Amino acid sequence: MEKINKDMTLKSIVISNPSRYRVLEKYRLDYCCGGNKTLEDACFDKSLDLEKIITEINNLKKDDTQVDVDNLSLTELVDHIDSTHHVFMKKEIPEILALLDKAVNRHKTDDLIKLNEIFHTLVDDITAHLEKEEKILFPAVRELEEFGEIKSIACFDKSTNPLATVANPINQMEMEHDAVAGLLKKINTIIDKDDFKQCTTLEILFNKLKGLEEDLHRHIHKENYVLFPKAIEKEGSSNCSCK
Ligand SMILES: [Fe+2]
Ligand SMILES: [Fe+2]
Known part of the structure; x- marks a missing residue:
């Protein structure tokens, strides 16, 4: 390597x-x-x-279980993000909510009540964010790759909105990623405290929150630094007047 x-x-x-x-x-x-x-x-x-x-x-050994996303096509990349990170998020969120509910009811500490509030905000933000990606951005990226333009999604219709470009929803997604990262930091400041380690429910909950955080980091990294620049580049090359 x-x-x-x-x-x-x-x-x-x-x-x-x-x-x-x-x-x-x-x-x-x-x-x-x-x-x-x-x-x-x-x-x-x-x-x-x-x-x-x-x-x-x-000194790290090569790990063949990791997908080399930089070598995927745009369509393969959005399919990969959807089928791994989006699916993971949808599976983990209800499990974490149930554990949090149990933990708050049992312990009722200020930190747990705060954690519960922050996590609910995160869930609301992430749920809306995933939906926008799955219904608008990812289909647009697939069409960009297949046709060189976005044909069937109304908000990209250049006849009604000449300034419509894939960079607009991408800017919005990047801002939402920043907001999610900020919430994850707040969650970390709470779960880093040692005084929660006495309860099995809390231990499982915090391990799950750490797993969710790590997955979100990898998810956002793939979108911000691989998918988004490549989608913008693809749209730019498709619109080039010299073609
Ligand atoms: Fe995503
Ligand atoms: Fe995203």
Whole structure:
């Protein structure tokens, strides 16, 4: 595998080999919405040992279970995101809500009540976000790849809206990703506290929340840094007047 260096951005480290996300997760280096930072700057900001982390990443064995999303077509990529990350989210959310409900009823601490509030906001935001991607953006991306233009989705109709472009919903999705990342940070500040570790329900709940967070990081990374730039590039090349 190609070695990484300190000047690579966090997003490109994960694109170059998706299994590298594991080391970045371990040190809470943000390859999701903060992926444009170099490894050197990110380690400096968190007072982490840069050389140790470079060595750890470079010593990783290749993991064939990780999909190399950078080599997928646009249609394969949206299908992959939908069938893995969207499906995972829809399965996990009801299970976490049930555990949270049980935990809040049993313990009624201020932190758990706050966690419950934040998670419900996250669920509302994510549910609406996934629906927009599945009903508008992903079908538009599939059409862009198949036809070189978006034919059947009303909000992209250039005859009624000459400024309609795939970059508009993408900008909106990126803003929503930032909002989700902010909520995940708030959840983390609560579940990082040790005083919840005495209860099996809480232990299962917090492990599930951590799993959801990790999956969302990978999900958002694939959309922000692989899918969105490629979709915008595809639309730009399709609209080129020299063709
Ligand atoms: Fe998504
Ligand atoms: Fe998204």
